[in-house]
Amino acid sequence: MAEPAPPSSSSSSKPSSMVAGKSDAEVEELLDRMLTRLALCDDSKLEPLLSKLLPICISSLSSNSAAVRNKVLEILSHVNKRVKLQPDIGLPLSELWELYSESGATPIIRNFCIVYIEMAFQRVSAKEKEDLAPILLVNISKLPVQHQEIILRIIVKVIGECHSSQIGDEVAAKYKKVNNPQDRDLFIEFCLHTMLYQRVSQSGGYPGLSFVQANRVTGKQQLQRDEILLRKLGILNVIQAMDLSPELAYPLYIVASVDCEEPVVKRGEELLKKKA
Numbered sequence: 001m002a003e004p005a006p007p008s009s010s011s012s013s014k015p016s017s018m019v020a021g022k023s024d025a026e027v028e029e030l031l032d033r034m035l036t037r038l039a040l041c042d043d044s045k046l047e048p049l050l051s052k053l054l055p056i057c058i059s060s061l062s063s064n065s066a067a068v069r070n071k072v073l074e075i076l077s078h079v080n081k082r083v084k085l086q087p088d089i090g091l092p093l094s095e096l097w098e099l100y101s102e103s104g105a106t107p108i109i110r111n112f113c114i115v116y117i118e119m120a121f122q123r124v125s126a127k128e129k130e131d132l133a134p135i136l137l138v139n140i141s142k143l144p145v146q147h148q149e150i151i152l153r154i155i156v157k158v159i160g161e162c163h164s165s166q167i168g169d170e171v172a173a174k175y176k177k178v179n180n181p182q183d184r185d186l187f188i189e190f191c192l193h194t195m196l197y198q199r200v201s202q203s204g205g206y207p208g209l210s211f212v213q214a215n216r217v218t219g220k221q222q223l224q225r226d227e228i229l230l231r232k233l234g235i236l237n238v239i240q241a242m243d244l245s246p247e248l249a250y251p252l253y254i255v256a257s258v259d260c261e262e263p264v265v266k267r268g269e270e271l272l273k274k275k276a
Contacts, residue, residue: 024065031071051092055099062106091120133158134174141182152190160231172241191235195255232264
């Protein structure tokens with residue numbers, strides 16, 4: 001996988017290189033020191049420590065040593081307990097995405113990375129979110145389906161939080177660069193399903209979507225009214241900014257023009273008239 005990973009860094013500083021060439025005993029000793037340092041670290045100093053510790057820790061999961069992997073899991077368990085209830089403690093989003101994107105990353109590393117990437121997105125600034133979200137779309141069609149869905153939900157959540165009223169030129173340019181047909185079509189399909197998503201009907205179904213499609217949009221957690229409204233408005237702004245061909249953009253505009261929320265209808269009709 002060859003997607004870009006911001007920010008760039010020298011190979012010597014990559015998390016995987018920090019443990020490369022070390023014996024299992026040396027890696028286990030390194031991780032043991034990290035666990036001790038983590039346990040003694042005050043919460044106010046935890047974030048900078050995690051920016052170095054977490055990527056190195058996760059990259060060590062590729063080891064064939066059960067002792068190393070168990071030490072990693074011990075560290076991650078400690079991290080989870082410390083940060084779960086403290087959303088103000090940031091996680092190293094860019095470093096985790098870089099580790100995930102490395103061509104040599106093993107499935108177990110990617111599986112753990114995606115968990116913490118999802119958690120990290122909830123803790124970073126709006127600027128960092130909106131800058132990284134479109135980059136996550138590059139080569140997304142080559143990822144495992146489960147990871148595709150997690151990343152698409154992250155992206156659309158960011159779109160709702162950051163672009164429901166407008167989208168800046170710099171970020172719009174990044175979405176325009178998603179020109180690989182497979183990546184673009186996957187994103188547009190997910191956006192269309194999100195536009196079709198409505199609150200549960202009295203019959204227990206989702207009008208216009210199958211249960212599988214609805215769960216793909218929500219991650220099996222029903223979205224609140226305000227959340228889905230903002231995501232739909234954000235999607236319309238991003239789709240317009242991508243300057244797509246009519247056959248790709250019109251279905252989303254048409255669905256928007258018959259939505260149950262007036263702001264979505266108004267925006268959909270506005271875009272239909274503008275592009276017709």
